[in-house]
Amino acid sequence: MTRITADVRFLRGYNQALVMAVGRTARRFERSTVVQATGLTPQAVSKVIARLSADGLIRSTGVRRPGVGKPAVVYELVPDSRYAIGAHVARRTLRLVLVDLAGTVRHSAVSPLPGDFTPRQLLDALRLGIDTMTGSTDVRGRLTGVGIGMIGPLDHAHGLVRGAHGLRHWHDVPLREIAEKHLGLPVHLDKDVTAGITAEAWRHGATFGDAALIMIESGIGGGLWLGGTAHRGAHTNAGEFGHTVVDLDGPRCVCGRHGCLEIVHRHATEAGDLPRAARVVAVGVVNLLQTLDLAHVVLAGADLLRHPETYLAAVTEAVQADARRADWLRTRVTLSSLGADAIAAGAAMQVLDQHYGIPELAPT
Amino acid sequence: MTRITADVRFLRGYNQALVMAVGRTARRFERSTVVQATGLTPQAVSKVIARLSADGLIRSTGVRRPGVGKPAVVYELVPDSRYAIGAHVARRTLRLVLVDLAGTVRHSAVSPLPGDFTPRQLLDALRLGIDTMTGSTDVRGRLTGVGIGMIGPLDHAHGLVRGAHGLRHWHDVPLREIAEKHLGLPVHLDKDVTAGITAEAWRHGATFGDAALIMIESGIGGGLWLGGTAHRGAHTNAGEFGHTVVDLDGPRCVCGRHGCLEIVHRHATEAGDLPRAARVVAVGVVNLLQTLDLAHVVLAGADLLRHPETYLAAVTEAVQADARRADWLRTRVTLSSLGADAIAAGAAMQVLDQHYGIPELAPT
DNA sequence: AAAATTTAGCAACAGCGTTGCGTAATAGGG
DNA sequence: CCCTATTACGCAACGCTGTTGCTAAATTTT
Numbered sequence: 001m002t003r004i005t006a007d008v009r010f011l012r013g014y015n016q017a018l019v020m021a022v023g024r025t026a027r028r029f030e031r032s033t034v035v036q037a038t039g040l041t042p043q044a045v046s047k048v049i050a051r052l053s054a055d056g057l058i059r060s061t062g063v064r065r066p067g068v069g070k071p072a073v074v075y076e077l078v079p080d081s082r083y084a085i086g087a088h089v090a091r092r093t094l095r096l097v098l099v100d101l102a103g104t105v106r107h108s109a110v111s112p113l114p115g116d117f118t119p120r121q122l123l124d125a126l127r128l129g130i131d132t133m134t135g136s137t138d139v140r141g142r143l144t145g146v147g148i149g150m151i152g153p154l155d156h157a158h159g160l161v162r163g164a165h166g167l168r169h170w171h172d173v174p175l176r177e178i179a180e181k182h183l184g185l186p187v188h189l190d191k192d193v194t195a196g197i198t199a200e201a202w203r204h205g206a207t208f209g210d211a212a213l214i215m216i217e218s219g220i221g222g223g224l225w226l227g228g229t230a231h232r233g234a235h236t237n238a239g240e241f242g243h244t245v246v247d248l249d250g251p252r253c254v255c256g257r258h259g260c261l262e263i264v265h266r267h268a269t270e271a272g273d274l275p276r277a278a279r280v281v282a283v284g285v286v287n288l289l290q291t292l293d294l295a296h297v298v299l300a301g302a303d304l305l306r307h308p309e310t311y312l313a314a315v316t317e318a319v320q321a322d323a324r325r326a327d328w329l330r331t332r333v334t335l336s337s338l339g340a341d342a343i344a345a346g347a348a349m350q351v352l353d354q355h356y357g358i359p360e361l362a363p364t
Numbered sequence: 365m366t367r368i369t370a371d372v373r374f375l376r377g378y379n380q381a382l383v384m385a386v387g388r389t390a391r392r393f394e395r396s397t398v399v400q401a402t403g404l405t406p407q408a409v410s411k412v413i414a415r416l417s418a419d420g421l422i423r424s425t426g427v428r429r430p431g432v433g434k435p436a437v438v439y440e441l442v443p444d445s446r447y448a449i450g451a452h453v454a455r456r457t458l459r460l461v462l463v464d465l466a467g468t469v470r471h472s473a474v475s476p477l478p479g480d481f482t483p484r485q486l487l488d489a490l491r492l493g494i495d496t497m498t499g500s501t502d503v504r505g506r507l508t509g510v511g512i513g514m515i516g517p518l519d520h521a522h523g524l525v526r527g528a529h530g531l532r533h534w535h536d537v538p539l540r541e542i543a544e545k546h547l548g549l550p551v552h553l554d555k556d557v558t559a560g561i562t563a564e565a566w567r568h569g570a571t572f573g574d575a576a577l578i579m580i581e582s583g584i585g586g587g588l589w590l591g592g593t594a595h596r597g598a599h600t601n602a603g604e605f606g607h608t609v610v611d612l613d614g615p616r617c618v619c620g621r622h623g624c625l626e627i628v629h630r631h632a633t634e635a636g637d638l639p640r641a642a643r644v645v646a647v648g649v650v651n652l653l654q655t656l657d658l659a660h661v662v663l664a665g666a667d668l669l670r671h672p673e674t675y676l677a678a679v680t681e682a683v684q685a686d687a688r689r690a691d692w693l694r695t696r697v698t699l700s701s702l703g704a705d706a707i708a709a710g711a712a713m714q715v716l717d718q719h720y721g722i723p724e725l726a727p728t
Numbered sequence: 729a730a731a732a733t734t735t736a737g738c739a740a741c742a743g744c745g746t747t748g749c750g751t752a753a754t755a756g757g758g
Numbered sequence: 759c760c761c762t763a764t765t766a767c768g769c770a771a772c773g774c775t776g777t778t779g780c781t782a783a784a785t786t787t788t
Contacts, residue, residue, distance in 0.1 A: 005403040006378040007745050008775045014370040014725070015776085031735075039369040044776050046737065069734025070784040153690065162692065209598045222655065227591055228726050233657020234573045235693055244651035247612045248628070248644070257650070257686070264612070280612070286621070287608035291586065291652070293597020322621070326517065328526065329599055361378070362592050371776050372744045379745085395766075408745050410768065433765025434753040731788070741778075752767080758760085 004361050012051075013359040015040060018206075019048050020356045023058055023077035024103055025205030030064060030072040037206070049075065056081045057101065057356070077102050082356070083143050085130055085185075086348025088192065089113075089122065089150035091166060091218075096129040097341050098139065099348035101356070103202045105341050107133050118169040123182045130183065144355050145186035147347030148175065149195030151219075156236040159189045165219075188351050192343045193223030193239040194230045198353065199338055199346030200298050201225045209295030212288055213336070214241070214281065216311075217301035220262045222288065228358065230350075246283055274307060278314035285315050286322050289331060300336035308335050368725050376415075377723040379404060382570075383412050384720045387422055387441035388467055389569030394428060394436040401570070413439065420445045421465065421720070441466050446720070447507050449494055449549075450712025452556065453477075453486065453514035455530060455582075460493040461705050462503065463712035465720070467566045469705050471497050482533040487546045494547065508719050509550035511711030512539065513559030515583075520600040523553045529583075552715050556707045557587030557603045558594045562717065563702055563710030564662050565589045573659030576652055577700070578605070578645065580675075581665035584626045586652065592722065594714075610647055638671060642678035649679050650686050653695060664700035672699050 159176020220242030250259025523540020584606030614623025
């Protein structure tokens with residue numbers, strides 16, 4: 001694994017990304033804000049701001065008079081300056097969103113997909129949806145790319161779908177490559193849960209520490225945000241949180257093991273025992289905390305959000321019970337702020353992140 | 365959380381670290397090796413090599429004649445140029461090692477600690493041990509610092525021991541600060557399992573992907589290496605792998621929950637059922653793989669290494685059984701190569717890593 | 729009106745990797 | 759033996775980064 005060389009272009013991208021992160025988090029900001037947040041010298045911040053202004057990514061919006069002294073220029077992100085499309089490919093539906101540079105979902109649309117759809121059918125649906133979403137406005141010229149979030153297994157580094165669960169026509173499909181040709185736009189492919197946690201991280205900004213997105217929607221997955229970036233693992237297969245064993249002698253799961261979180265949860269759900277279902281998830285979440293020590297846990301997914309308060313209460317209680325003996329061990333548990341759009345929006349943000357986020361030094 | 369500013373000094377440190385990593389991994393190397401491994405231009409590599417040579421960290425060791433053309437100069441790391449002390453603080457013993465720049469353990473010593481020892485007693489034992497280990501040679505002047513690995517909970521960022529299990533005198537002790545004063549050397553404090561995985565990562569070099577160190581020694585812990593660095597979590601509490609629930613209706617654990625990996629494993633061990641004990645650990649490891657998707661799993665710890673083959677076989681089989689349906693999902697399972705010295709050595713390597721490893725951009 | 733204070737930017741600078749090109753050292757062919 | 763092709767290596771100039779030193783501008787306070 002050869003690391004990527006660090007040159008001065010990296011410096012530029014890195015420090016620009018820091019400023020952009022400030023702009024996304026704070027509605028308005030000024031030079032001194034950035035100085036404090038980044039540790040750069042005022043002069044360096046001036047240069048970065050000048051570059052970003054020239055690119056149209058930020059703009060000044062008046063001045064602030066703090067009392068004595070020359071007024072400070074106030075800046076803000078220009079949300080309309082860049083867009084990205086996010087696509088959430090599920091078994092029977094395609095959800096498309098248009099996200100602006102500030103991370104706001106500007107449009108959202110759901111269309112049905114044919115049963116057992118082929119790559120070709122998906123591409124056509126993507127193209128149609130993107131064209132209708134971007135055709136009328138001048139959005140098209142400011143489009144940075146398309147992010148696709150779907151269930152695994154897949155290969156993020158090579159943009160390869162290895163074989164989506166229950167879809168016959170999806171074995172080793174180089175989706176990123178063929179989609180880039182078909183759409184004429186850069187395409188980013190990732191697991192659904194990884195896209196989802198990226199959305200949460202983007203909205204929270206630089207203060208977002210290690211976190212997990214627990215998603216319950218047909219299956220159970222867990223997207224991870226560790227050390228300032230999404231964690232995908234050695235083969236883009238991280239996040240199969242639902243297939244961790246919590247009951248050694250439990251019922252057999254489709255994955256072949258016994259007592260997976262997912263199958264135990266499903267049995268509880270099918271028995272109508274919602275409290276138990278929520279408690280099982282809570283046990284799994286605390287397991288994650290013990291292993292990874294997270295600052296945030298975000299709950300998401302259609303099946304979970306049908307009973308949001310039940311799950312939130314169960315998980316919060318379990319986390320607090322476990323952390324009670326140590327007041328310094330705080331973990332915030334919240335519900336996903338984006339609802340059903342979370343994954344599509346996160347996929348779009350990953351595209352924006354490639355351009356305006358912290359540049360990667362390790363190879364992807 | 366303010367990120368650290370990236371300036372040209374970062375570039376220097378980063379690219380130098382890449383070259384040093386090559387030097388640690390490959391016994392001998394030449395300019396073209398580094399060019400290929402790092403992606404730097406040959407001229408840039410020449411400059412880096414010149415700097416490192418001037419500091420005495422590397423030296424040329426002859427030439428290689430590959431046939432036609434001017435011979436290439438061969439370089440090697442100078443192991444003796446820098447040292448670090450590593451300390452593994454356990455409940456009743458203090459293990460000290462002297463590690464050189466190449467990551468080799470040059471000396472190792474174990475001394476008993478008084479029952480329920482105080483911070484003062486530990487400091488005295490540290491000082492005595494370090495003095496005897498470095499006194500006679502000219503090692504002292506080349507000592508970069510002291511790394512301390514011990515059981516949690518502790519605060520890595522502030523160098524604080526929050527309260528070691530079963531030790532009464534260790535509540536909120538600023539160990540790093542007082543040890544730096546007492547020893548006159550930089551001190552690095554970290555959890556035992558995190559130090560252990562650092563040792564493995566150092567010895568494997570840049571090709572070491574996401575990995576975990578499973579340690580069974582009185583308790584069960586799991587050190588994590590994710591995305592090129594040790595993963596400590598939001599409060600330096602990651603790695604409490606033994607306290608993940610694998611049996612919902614299992615026996616009550618000291619941590620208050622039921623069916624933790626650790627208590628289930630202990631019951632099996634005490635019943636003399638070693639195969640079951642190993643299988644339980646294997647289930648836990650596969651749980652980790654599902655969640656994190658690791659490239660390596662390293663088995664370590666005194667209790668595990670009493671029956672190394674049993675555990676290795678059980679874990680390997682479980683991992684392969686789970687990955688059978690997907691040949692691209694490979695995880696290497698190995699035994700720790702450093703044995704009992706793993707944690708102390710890893711703690712020492714963390715100190716060397718602060719000076720000669722990849723510089724951190726995110727604040728610690 | 730003058731002084732104090734705060735913000736902003738121009739200009740010179742140090743340091744990084746890159747590029748262009750010249751030089752050194754070797755093997756092989758005439 | 760000499761010449762050429764080949765490979766390794768480094769000097770010098772360059773473009774770019776953030777930093778430093780200092781000046782200018784805009785405002786409140788005295």
